[in-house]
Amino acid sequence: MTTLEYGPLDDGPLEYAPAPEARSIVAIRPSYDLFIDGEFTEAKSEERIVTVNPADEQPLAEVAAAGEADVDRAFTAARRAYEGVWSRLPGAERGKYLFRIARIIQERARELAVLESLDNGKPIKETRDVDVPLAAAHFFYHAGWADKLAHAGLGPSPRPLGVVAQVIPWNFPLLMLAWKIAPALACGNTVVLKPAETTPLTALVFAEICQEADLPPGVVNIVTGAGDTGRAVVAHPEADKIAFTGSTEVGREIARAVAGTGRRLTLELGGKGANIVYDDAPLDQAVEGIVTGIFFNQGHVCCAGSRLLVQESLAEELLPRLRARIERLRLGDPLDKNTDIGAINSAAQLARIRELAEAGANEGAEPWSPACAIPERGYWYPPTVFTGVAQSHRIAREEIFGPVLSVLTFRTPEEAVTKANNTPYGLSAGVWTEKGSRMLWTAARLRAGVVWCNTFNQFDPASPFGGYKESGYGREGGRHGLEAYLG
Amino acid sequence: MADTPARIAVRRTYKLYIGGAFPRSESGRSYPVTSSRGTHLANAARASRKDVRDAVVAARKAFPGWSGRTAYNRGQILYRVAEMMEGRRAQFAAEVMAAEGIGRPRADAVVSAAIDRWVYYAGWADKITHVLGGANPVSGPYLNLSEPEPTGVVGVLAPAGSPLLGLVSVLAPVITTGNTAVVLADEHAPLPAITLAEALATSDLPPGVANILTGHLTELAPPLAAHADVNALDLTGAGDLSRALEESAAGTLKRVLRPGPADWTDPDPGTARMRPFLEIKTVWHPTGT
Incomplete structure (x- = not known):
C-alpha cells in the first residue's frame, strides 16, 4: 500500500483562485413575517430579530420574534389542520405532498444551499453536497412511509400523536427542519416549528415551498424567534409531543417542564464523541x-x-x-x-x-x-x-x-x-x-x-440517529424514528 | 405419659435483596406488614436512602456481565426463575391470598400467571433483536446495522395492589434485555417480593441483576429518581409522586416509563415494557475491496 506523504509546506499554502458561488440566485427579502395557517402573517409581537451573515457581520434580514399570542395562533392553526384535514387524509395522499416537497427542495437546491451558507457560515460545498440533498432525501424517504406505517413494527394500526412542537438548532438549519418535519407529517401529525434565532432563513424559504406544494394550511407553521419563543412553543398546552434538538442544558429544562403532563418528548442533545x-x-x-x-x-x-x-x-x-x-x-x-x-x-x-x-x-x-x-x-x-x-x-x-x-x-x-x-x-x-x-x-x-x-459523520434518512445517556432519547431517521411520532 | 409440647413454628425474617445477598436495612429499621384484613403478617425491612445507593452500586456492578451474556443464556436463566417459582407455589399462593385478600383458586391463578410471565420473557430474550434491529438501506457503499442494547440501570417502582404478578410483569421485561434493576416493592404488600427474591437467588441470576427493596416509597423513590447512576425509571407504582419523580429524573435525562393503565392478566404483553429500556445503536462500516 502506498501512502500519501504530505510533507511540510515549504512554499507556503497552495494558491487557489477565488471560486465563489453566485449569490444572485438568492433573493433575500428585507423582512420576514411568521408562517401561520399557510400564510405569511405579521406578528402581534412587535419584537424583531436581525439575522446576520457570520462571514462578514452584515445583516441579511429582519425576522419577526413570535410572542405568546403568535405561538398560540400557530397552535390553533395546527390543531385545526390536524383535525380538519391532515389526520383524515389517507396516508398515500399525505405521502404525495411529501414527495412534492422533496422535489421542490431538489429544484431549488442551489438557492437553498447559497442561502444556508450565507445565514449559517458553513462552506457551500457542504450545504450543496450534504445539507440540501440530505434534506430532500429525508422528505423522499418519509413520503414512502406515510401509507405503510402499519408495517413499521409499531403495532397494526399506529396513530398520529396530534400537534407536534419542534425546536431546532442552528448548525444544520434546513436539514434539522427536514429531520423534524418529514417524519412528523408522514405519520399524520401537524407541526409548529421554531428555527434557531441565528439561522431562520432557509426555514422561511421552506414555508414558501409548503405553499408551492399546496400543502393544506396549518399543517406546517413556522414561528421564528429566540429563546422566549422556543419556551412558548415547548410549553404550549396544545402540543401533544415535543421534539427538540439542541444543548443538553436546554434539554433538561424541557424534560422538567414536560414532567407530569403526559406529553411525549424526544431529545437530541450534546455529545463529546x-x-x-x-x-x-x-x-x-x-x-x-x-x-x-x-x-x-x-x-x-x-x-x-x-x-x-x-x-x-x-x-x-x-x-x-x-x-x-x-x-x-x-x-x-x-x-x-x-x-x-x-x-x-x-x-x-x-x-x-x-x-x-x-x-x-x-x-x-x-x-x-x-x-x-x-x-x-x-x-x-x-x-x-x-x-x-x-x-x-x-x-x-x-x-x-x-x-x-x-x-x-x-x-x-x-x-x-x-x-x-x-x-x-x-x-x-x-x-x-x-x-x-x-x-x-x-x-x-x-x-x-x-x-x-473506518468512516465518520455519515448520515442517511434510513439510518436511525440519536443518543445514549445525557445525549438525549428517541431516534430520528429510519424505521426507529417513526416511533417518535406515533402512538 | 407427658404431653408432647406443641411445636413452635420457625418464622421467616423478611430482608432486603441487594447484590445477591439478603441484608437487613443498614438503618436497622423495620415496619409492620399486615394482611388486606389488617392482621399482622410480619415485619419487613425498612430500607433507607443508603440502601438505595448500595442497590444502585450493585446493579451498576452487575450490568457489564449481565448485558454481556448471550441472549440465549439470559433466556435460560429467566426460565430457571420460573422453575424455582414453581417449586414454591404454595408459599407464593399463601402470601398472595393474605396480601390481596383473595381465595385459593384466584391466588393459584395469579401465581401461575406470574410463573408464565417469566417463561414468556425468557423466550423474548433472543428474539427482541430480530424484532427491533436490522440492516438499514442507506444510499451509499456502507453496511449499516441497528441493534437494541440495554439502557443500563433501571429503577423500577412496582405497582401497588399486585404484589406478585404486577411485580414480575415490570421486573422481567427490564432484565430480559440485559438491564439491571433496583426495584421498590409494593410498600403495603412487600412479602411476595422478598419471596420472589429468594427464588431469584437460587436461579443462577447473577448477584446485582435484580435488587429488591422494601420500605416507604416517599423515602426511597426520590433518591432513586435523582441518582446520577440510574439510567431509566419505570414509574408504574409511583402514584402521586409521579410528577415530582419525572422532574427529578430530568436532571440526568433518564428515560422514564410513565404510569399508565395496565392489565397484568394479559398473557401477551408484547414489547411495550421492553422498548422503553432499550437504546438503538447504529453501526456503519464502508464496503469496498
Whole structure:
C-alpha cells in the first residue's frame, strides 16, 4: 500500500483562485413575517430579530420574534389542520405532498444551499453536497412511509400523536427542519416549528415551498424567534409531543417542564464523541476521518469526533500526518467552492469556543493551529488540536461545538473503551482498525447511539440517529424514528 | 405419659435483596406488614436512602456481565426463575391470598400467571433483536446495522395492589434485555417480593441483576429518581409522586416509563415494557475491496 506523504509546506499554502458561488440566485427579502395557517402573517409581537451573515457581520434580514399570542395562533392553526384535514387524509395522499416537497427542495437546491451558507457560515460545498440533498432525501424517504406505517413494527394500526412542537438548532438549519418535519407529517401529525434565532432563513424559504406544494394550511407553521419563543412553543398546552434538538442544558429544562403532563418528548442533545484509532488503522483514511470528524461544519456538530483517542504506539506517526493534513484546510469565504472551514455561526458561539480553548491551555494541554489567515470581518476560529489532554480537562469533558480537537492516548482496547465511555454523553463514536473482530468488539462496548467504523459523520434518512445517556432519547431517521411520532 | 409440647413454628425474617445477598436495612429499621384484613403478617425491612445507593452500586456492578451474556443464556436463566417459582407455589399462593385478600383458586391463578410471565420473557430474550434491529438501506457503499442494547440501570417502582404478578410483569421485561434493576416493592404488600427474591437467588441470576427493596416509597423513590447512576425509571407504582419523580429524573435525562393503565392478566404483553429500556445503536462500516 502506498501512502500519501504530505510533507511540510515549504512554499507556503497552495494558491487557489477565488471560486465563489453566485449569490444572485438568492433573493433575500428585507423582512420576514411568521408562517401561520399557510400564510405569511405579521406578528402581534412587535419584537424583531436581525439575522446576520457570520462571514462578514452584515445583516441579511429582519425576522419577526413570535410572542405568546403568535405561538398560540400557530397552535390553533395546527390543531385545526390536524383535525380538519391532515389526520383524515389517507396516508398515500399525505405521502404525495411529501414527495412534492422533496422535489421542490431538489429544484431549488442551489438557492437553498447559497442561502444556508450565507445565514449559517458553513462552506457551500457542504450545504450543496450534504445539507440540501440530505434534506430532500429525508422528505423522499418519509413520503414512502406515510401509507405503510402499519408495517413499521409499531403495532397494526399506529396513530398520529396530534400537534407536534419542534425546536431546532442552528448548525444544520434546513436539514434539522427536514429531520423534524418529514417524519412528523408522514405519520399524520401537524407541526409548529421554531428555527434557531441565528439561522431562520432557509426555514422561511421552506414555508414558501409548503405553499408551492399546496400543502393544506396549518399543517406546517413556522414561528421564528429566540429563546422566549422556543419556551412558548415547548410549553404550549396544545402540543401533544415535543421534539427538540439542541444543548443538553436546554434539554433538561424541557424534560422538567414536560414532567407530569403526559406529553411525549424526544431529545437530541450534546455529545463529546470519541474517535478511537488503533495502531493497525488504515492511516490515510483515519487522518481523513479525524479531520472530517472534527472540522466538518466547523465542528458545530453534536456528533463530532471531538476526542481523538489514539493508541500510544501510533501517536508519534499519526500526529504529524494529521497536522500536515490540517495545514491544507482552507478557511474563509463560505461561498467559495474551495473552502473547507467556514465562519463560526455567531459571536456568542465564538466566545464559547475561545473560553474553552483558553481553559484547555490553562489546564496544561498544548494547543496547535496551522498558519492560517483569518479574514478581518466575521466570526472565525482556526482549526485547533490540543495534545497532552487529560480526561479531567474541560476540553475533554465539555462540548466545545467548534473546530477544536482534544487528543488523548491509550494502550489497550479496554482502556480505549473505558476512556471513550467516560462521559455523561453518548451520541457518537468512531473506531479505526483493519481488524474486524476488534472493530466489532469495540463497537459493541461503546455506549453511543451511532458508531462509525473506518468512516465518520455519515448520515442517511434510513439510518436511525440519536443518543445514549445525557445525549438525549428517541431516534430520528429510519424505521426507529417513526416511533417518535406515533402512538 | 407427658404431653408432647406443641411445636413452635420457625418464622421467616423478611430482608432486603441487594447484590445477591439478603441484608437487613443498614438503618436497622423495620415496619409492620399486615394482611388486606389488617392482621399482622410480619415485619419487613425498612430500607433507607443508603440502601438505595448500595442497590444502585450493585446493579451498576452487575450490568457489564449481565448485558454481556448471550441472549440465549439470559433466556435460560429467566426460565430457571420460573422453575424455582414453581417449586414454591404454595408459599407464593399463601402470601398472595393474605396480601390481596383473595381465595385459593384466584391466588393459584395469579401465581401461575406470574410463573408464565417469566417463561414468556425468557423466550423474548433472543428474539427482541430480530424484532427491533436490522440492516438499514442507506444510499451509499456502507453496511449499516441497528441493534437494541440495554439502557443500563433501571429503577423500577412496582405497582401497588399486585404484589406478585404486577411485580414480575415490570421486573422481567427490564432484565430480559440485559438491564439491571433496583426495584421498590409494593410498600403495603412487600412479602411476595422478598419471596420472589429468594427464588431469584437460587436461579443462577447473577448477584446485582435484580435488587429488591422494601420500605416507604416517599423515602426511597426520590433518591432513586435523582441518582446520577440510574439510567431509566419505570414509574408504574409511583402514584402521586409521579410528577415530582419525572422532574427529578430530568436532571440526568433518564428515560422514564410513565404510569399508565395496565392489565397484568394479559398473557401477551408484547414489547411495550421492553422498548422503553432499550437504546438503538447504529453501526456503519464502508464496503469496498
